[in-house]
Amino acid sequence: MASTLYVDQPSPVHRLNPVTKLVALLCIIVIVFAIPVWWAAAIVLVVVIVPAAVASRCGGRLARIGGQILLPIVLVLVIVQGLTFPGGETPVWQWGVLTVTSEGLVFALNIGARIICLVLASVLLVLTTHPGDLMSALTERGMSPKFSYIISSTLQLIPAFRDRADSILLAQQARGLTVPKNPVRRLPVLMPLLGPLVLGMFTDVEERSTAMEARGFGSTARRTSLVPVADSPAQRVARWIMPLIALAAIVVPLILEAL
Template structure:
């Protein structure tokens, strides 16, 4: 059972320092949310995320996970905003007191494009970054090991949760748990999972805390990395440039009056 979504590949994207990818992800999110135009997020997806996914060899996995997460969100967003947007005046379709407006759909396009960029960029980061490498790279840059662990452990949260749920379900099926067909059957099967799943996660957290304490995880002494994460001067310069780009993306709409 996989404890992470990381896909092991020998690609240029995988070989990048995890801090470089994290800074790029954060900058991309700031840019698409700061500049109030949907096409900015579209350019980010087409010009940055798609080429990186192709080069990394994770395009198929990225598309599968991304569309599974985004499809219900985007559908609900367009339906709700198209029907209920308060500033909507131009009706594209009307039936009784219900109307889908151009303004509502355009607003949904702006929000939806940002969400799409955020989700795809985050998933690509998780697929191409090993949690251990991220923890080591952040610690090498002077970040607190505890805070570094919090960041890197989020990359393993969903797979670990899913693995535990699958293990509990298989164990209960071996003891005679019957799973019905259809949505009702799935909901009924979920109920016996909740208590052992939640309690198991609390137990797992306690065990990890004890193990880290025994290994001196809270020590303030400078640590020597057993397997240093490769880094280059070009990447370090790039990382220092990205905050400037993020600040410019925030200031530019204010100066130009685009907000």
Template sequence: MSDSESSVVLRQNWAQNIDPVTKLLLVACVLLGSLLYKSLTYSLVVLGLSVFLVLAARIQAKALRLIEFSLFLIATIVLIQGLLYPFNRTVLLTVFHLRFYKEGLLYALMLSSRLLSIIFVTSFFIFTTTITENATYLEQIGVPYHTVYVLISVCYILPQINKNMRHIQVAQRARGVNPQSNIAEQVRAIIPILVPLITKTLMQSVERSTALQLRGFSNPNRQQTEKLTYYRAELAHRGLILLAALLGGWKIWMILSKLV
């Protein structure tokens, strides 16, 4: 069989050999740690590990695009905390008569590190797994295919709406209806197309549902032929669950020891 005829997709990236649940547990651990520990050192260490994860998985370009959305939020955090953090004592720098304090900026750095860690580790899950892989995995662990499809179809509806909206907007622009040269015009352009947009998307969903039924979607004999195998999935699950328990347990211990 020639390579061009091969229907087997080989996993080229090590990150694809880690199962989706392990990646989700990793996200859960980072989230839990960020919520429980307000330490700058801890946040920076976790951020360093998250960055390493992203670089090692070679998804830095995609992850950076995801960060673009949070830059405004980070800038706001730095501005507010640098100026108005309640424990501000030491002036670090002055910009246009605005005094930024060391304490507030360090606090902003910790908050930003936590936010970036969560984004990086979430992007590790998003960009190294596919919707199909998640669907196959869920089916493999015993979730009924109907349920899997309902869960996964949510992932398809939003891109479908986005695609339909772009089609309608391109058609509008081609007819000179709305030039959409600025953001206000772009937002205004969405309102009149909302009803046809939702109707079209719903009709597409009905057509797809019909096609699926014709293709034997509800056949009880369905048998998944593809068996996904991952690198030490069970060990990773146990390890990460233990880590989550340790993070929670250590926090409880610290609270209790202060009380006693």
């Protein structure tokens, strides 16, 4: 069975229907990108993502995984935009020919806040949603099993890739491979591992394709789920309200701009 980042916890966030969480994620993305100011993303982060992470008891793991993903992105964003933003006229820091402008930093803040919301909300979905439950919930609502499988398998891609890389590295070390602690010297040693890693992933694709055919994924008959995913009227109402809020986030700025 492919590994996932899913953390099994008896929390209200885990008990939500996977479709509800998927709709919430899509609406969060629309809202933070539709409102072109950093504080909108900050409000979504403080009001929605952080409380959900605390309620799901996954806050520590979310912070760790999110930090590993976001730290290099945000750092590069601040450096590049701070130094090269076109039209930057207010210098904040200067050293020789290098000048960091406030306009560049504000632009980096706006983009960075959106990326932070996008990454944290996505990781939280992965941590609190079992891929099998998501696939069953999407199939119950009429989505093609093939598309449901594509969405579900995406949640397993990174951990499966990581586990295979660890297995290959351990096998090579058992055969005498020495991995230096110095990151600069370690890179040339690890490069030959990319070949078996990529070929192994292609083998996985072929095996999964065969398994899908054996399970009748191409059938057009309506399927019955052996494990129905819990849902509630309140969640069904929320799945209508959240897109309306996202739509308002798109329309209201346009109206205000036109006025």
